[in-house]
Amino acid sequence: MPLNPRPDGTVSWHKRDRRRALATYFGYLVGATLLLVAWRFVSDQTLWFFVADAPRQAVDLVSRMFPPQWSYADRLWEPLWDTVNIATLGTLMGIVISVPIAFLAARNTSPHTAVRQAALVVIAFSRSVNSLIWALLLVSILGPGVLAGIIAIGLRSVGFCTKLLYEAIEEVNPKPIEALTATGSTGSQVVAYGIVPQVLPAFAGIILYRWDINIRSSTVVGLVGAGGIGIQLNASINALQWDRVTVIFVMIIVLVLAAEWVSARVRGAIQ
C-alpha cells in the first residue's frame, strides 16, 4: 500500500500510488463524460411535454387494466398451445442444425481450420440477431403465422446451442478417444462411442436451458405477427383493451414460470 509522507513527518496511506490514482480518476472522467453526452442525446430526442404527463398516463393505464377480463382466458388456450409449439419445435429445429455445425466448429473434430472459421461466423451471426428481428424478416417472407415463429426461434437457437455444444466437445476427455483409435475404430465410431457419450448430458442440459429461453421469446414473437400469444397481446394493445392485456400477462407469467420449473427439474434429474 503506497504511503505519502506529509511535511509534518507523518505519512498518509492510499489505496493506489499517484499514477494509478490519476489513471482511475481519468477513467471515471471519461465514463461520466460519455454518460452525459449519451444522456444529452436521449434528452434531445425526447418530447418532455409528453413525459410530464407520464404519472397520469400510468395511473390511467393501471386503472384500465383492472379488473381483468377473465372470460377472455377461454380464447387464449389455443394461442398458448401455439406458443409452446413455437418454442419446442423451434428448439428442435435449432438442435438439428446445430449438431453438425458444432462438430465442424470444435477444434478436435473440425476437418479444417477454414471450415471451423466458417462455422464460427455462422454462430456469431445467429447469436447476434435477436429472435424478433428474425421473426420480422420471416414474417415478411413467409407471411404471418406459427411457421415464421418456429423458424425465427430455431435460427436464433442455432448459435446458442452450437456455441455451448462445441465448447463441450472441445472439453471431452481425450483418453477414451485414444483408446478407441488404438482399437482401429473408424472416425464415425470414435465420434459415436468416444465423444457422443461424453457430451450427451451437457447437450441435454443445453437443450432444456434453451427451451426455457425459447418459451420466453415465443411469447413475444407474435408482436410482429409470428404466431403465439403475442398476436393476441398485440391485438389487445392496439384495441386499447387493457383489461385483456392483464389476462394475457398473467398467462405469460404462469407459462414462463412453469417452463422454468420444468426445465430446472429435468436438468436436475439428468445431471
Added chain:
Amino acid sequence: MSAAGQGALRRREVPVWRPKPMIRSFWLRYGLVVGAVVYLRLALGSIDVNWDRVARGWERAKVLFEGFARPDFASRWEFIQVGILESLAMTVVATALGIVLSIPFAFGAARNIASPPVYLLCRGVIAVARSFQEIVIAIFFVVMVGFGPLAGVLTLAFASIGFLGKLLAEDIEDIEPSQLEAIRSTGATWFQAMAYGVVPQVMPRFVGLSVYRLDINFRESSVIGIVGAGGIGGALNTSIARYEYGTTAAIIIVIVALVYLGEYASGVVRKRVQ
C-alpha cells in the same frame, strides 16, 4: 475340460455388446418416445401453413439474399446512423441507471442481510422485472412517456434491475460471512459493515455482471425500436415494411458487427476484473 464342453460354453455365452441404455427404466424410456411422437403429431398438425403465401415469399427471400450479397449502406445512411447512435446512447444511460437502481434491490434481496419483509418486496420487484421480455416492458413505457429513446432507456434500466439485482443478490448471499462478522464485531454501523464487509467481496463480480449487462442492453436496444422505444429497431422495422432489403441487410450487418465488438470487449474486461 473336454472339447465338447468348451463348445457348449461358447454357444451358451457370447452375448453381443450393446451400449447401456441412457434411461434405465423400460417404461420411462419408451414412454418418452411415445410421448414425443404423439406430441410431434399434434404440434405439427396444428401448424397451418399457407403454402401459396410461402411460395410467393420465396421470391422475396431471393431479394433478401441479394440484399445481403449487396448491402445498401448509402441510401438510408442517415437513418442508420441516427438509429445506431440512439441505440448506443440508450445503452449507456440505461446501463448506468440500471446499475445504480439495482444495488439497493440486490442488498434487499439477499437473505443473509435483509429482513424478511424487505427481502420479499425486493425479490418480488426482481421477479416481475425478469418475467417480462424487454419488448413488453417497452410497450408500457412507450404508452407512458411517448415514442422515443427515453422509453427505451426506462425499459432497459428496468430490465437491468431484474438481471443485476438477482445475480448480485446471489453473490451477496454467497459471501464469506466471517469477514462481515469481524467488521460487525468492531461495532461498525450498518453502512460500514456493508462497505467493508460485503462490497469488497462482491465488487469484481459486480463489475463483470455490469459489463455483461451493457452487452445485453445493446442487443436489446436493437429490437425495442420495433414498438417505438427508440434505437435502430425502428429503422429496421421501416426498411422491412418498405421491402428495402438492401437497407435491412446493411442494418443487420451493422448490428452484428457492433454486438460482436461489444461481446469481445466485454469478454476482455470481464477476464481482467475476475
